[in-house]
Amino acid sequence: MTVDRDDHPSTLLADRTRRPALALPEAPATATSGLRGAAARVLFERVARRLPIVVDYGPSDTRTRGDLPTMTITEPDAFFRRIGSDGLIGLGESYMAGEWTADDLVGVLVPFAERIGTVVPPSLQRLRRLLLPTQPSDEENSVDNTRSNISRHYDLSNDLFALFLDETLTYSSAHFGSDEQAAVAEWVELADAQRAKIDRLLDHAQVGAGTRVLEIGTGWGELALRAAARGATVRSVTLSAEQRAHALRRAREADLSDRIRVDLLDYRAVDGEYDAVVSVEMIEAVGMEYWPVYFETVERLLAPGGRAAIQAITMPHDRMLSSARTYTWIHKYIFPGGQIPSGEAMRDAAASAGLQFDAVEEFGMHYARTLQLWRERFEGQWPLIADLGFDETFRRMWTFYLAYSEAGFAARYLDVVHLRFVKNKN
Incomplete structure (x- = not known):
């Protein structure tokens, strides 16, 4: 089905749609992001252990998967630095960057959504606005x-x-x-x-x-x-x-x-x-x-x-x-x-x-x-x-x-x- 595309010729369309790829930032690599990444890993793994999912770290990971949806983190350092620095923005950007994937993406995300109010401890939730980005004016x-x-x-x-x-x-x-x-x-x-x-x-x-x-x-x-x-x-x-x-x-x-x-x-x-x-x-x-x-x-x-x-x-x-x-x-x-x-x-x-x-x-x-x-x-x-x-x-x-x-x-x-x-x- 083809529909009208008024004033967006294909060259402009390509520029517009590729913008997210060009704008995707690299994983932060500062000393602060490293500390945040380490803290994010501790918190993430503590939470993930209680969820009906499997988290593995690539082909060499031998943990039993069973019938549970599997989240495979192929670049854990970048993954945790992004989450530690930018929270859920980092989670999404890490997926966009191919640093993690899932055999059942919805199946992996549902348990987190079901516990969205308790995944992050209340003490850290209160610091949300200090630690994470705010909406641009x-x-x-x-x-x-x-x-x-x-x-x-x-x-x-x-x-x-x-x-x-x-x-x-x-x-x-x-x-x-x-x-x-x-x-x-x-x-x-x-x-x-x-x-x-x-x-x-x-x-x-x-x-x-x-x-x-x-x-x-x-x-x-x-x-x-x-x-x-x-x-x-x-x-x-x-x-x-x-x-x-x-x-x-x-x-x-x-x-x-x-x-x-x-x-x-x-x-x-x-x-x-x-x-x-x-x-x-x-x-x-x-x-x-x-x-x-x-x-x-x-x-x-x-x-x-x-x-x-x-x-x-x-x-x-x-x-x-x-x-x-x-x-x-x-x-x-x-x-x-x-x-x-x-x-x-x-x-x-x-x-x-x-x-x-x-x-x-x-x-x-x-x-x-x-x-x-x-x-x-x-x-x-x-x-x-x-x-x-x-x-x-x-x-x-x-x-x-x-x-x-x-x-x-x-x-x-x-x-x-x-x-x-x-x-x-x-």
């Missing part, structure tokens, strides 16, 4: 920075996403009907599960004929198309030029251009009045300090009695608070400026803005399966992805991202929810 989600943050991920290449997503080009959790169905779902069922997820969200927002819909975060247009097919008029806003171009083309091809408008616009600058506001996994890119503004904007734009239906990735509230402003591997390489909220934080911000919380639906295990299908598809399509100009470091980076995310949902550390809010009629 130029990644804060101000009006000036947000478009750049979004572009770094979503404008990589429409062709890249088309090669590992299903035909709907929906880049968010599917809904397979039940956890049991999610567990056995196959690739061929993914597109139908994505459409079912969108329909559930539109039902939450009571979208039908004549409904004025605002979509915050366009994606590649599937939700706007399905809303318009119900007879709604849709205004969708995005900061991704690539996504906007593709969504507009799909609207034209479906003869729905008269019902769908897609603007390259920050959500804070939207005007008008809408019966329903829908948003799919966009709030994670808003930033914690801007959640009040986000919900105030939604409240301002909704007509009295209007509904907001939001799909969001969530984490436990205590973990959200303890990890706030921590600069992570995901921030550095995948989603700059992002912050996963808790359900409590969203409900509080919405209530402060004058929105009434009305309903919630949780389906985190469906995201674990969605990510597994994406990861398998990405790996199977790698030769075609490489032909787009993406290199081996990008491959390892993207594989780690998908597996790391899948492990978070499989461990139930992360969840995904549909939330509905209502604006008072008064």
Whole structure:
């Protein structure tokens, strides 16, 4: 499947996608990093001994593996120096550098995710902000920075996403009907599960004929198309030029251009009045300090009695608070400026803005399966992805991202929810 790639010729695409490889730092080699590395090794091996995994150090390691997933550390000095100096950023960069691998990457990561609050002793957690990097100011989600943050991920290449997503080009959790169905779902069922997820969200927002819909975060247009097919008029806003171009083309091809408008616009600058506001996994890119503004904007734009239906990735509230402003591997390489909220934080911000919380639906295990299908598809399509100009470091980076995310949902550390809010009629 080939999709339009507006202003990114192949030479520029190659430069953009190879940037992570060129920017990947060498393992630190200072005396301080050596001491930190030694301490990290003691802590890591103490933790790993209690987990249902095997850690070995290459072909000469003779320890019994059994049926447990195996993490093979081929360059332990570099591996522990990176972790000791940069924490989870170092873990991801070490994988990108090929300093460790796994026969079952998700299987290795899940036990760590299940114990994420206790892996690091409380005394060291309190020193997190002193020892580890903090978020750069130029990644804060101000009006000036947000478009750049979004572009770094979503404008990589429409062709890249088309090669590992299903035909709907929906880049968010599917809904397979039940956890049991999610567990056995196959690739061929993914597109139908994505459409079912969108329909559930539109039902939450009571979208039908004549409904004025605002979509915050366009994606590649599937939700706007399905809303318009119900007879709604849709205004969708995005900061991704690539996504906007593709969504507009799909609207034209479906003869729905008269019902769908897609603007390259920050959500804070939207005007008008809408019966329903829908948003799919966009709030994670808003930033914690801007959640009040986000919900105030939604409240301002909704007509009295209007509904907001939001799909969001969530984490436990205590973990959200303890990890706030921590600069992570995901921030550095995948989603700059992002912050996963808790359900409590969203409900509080919405209530402060004058929105009434009305309903919630949780389906985190469906995201674990969605990510597994994406990861398998990405790996199977790698030769075609490489032909787009993406290199081996990008491959390892993207594989780690998908597996790391899948492990978070499989461990139930992360969840995904549909939330509905209502604006008072008064």
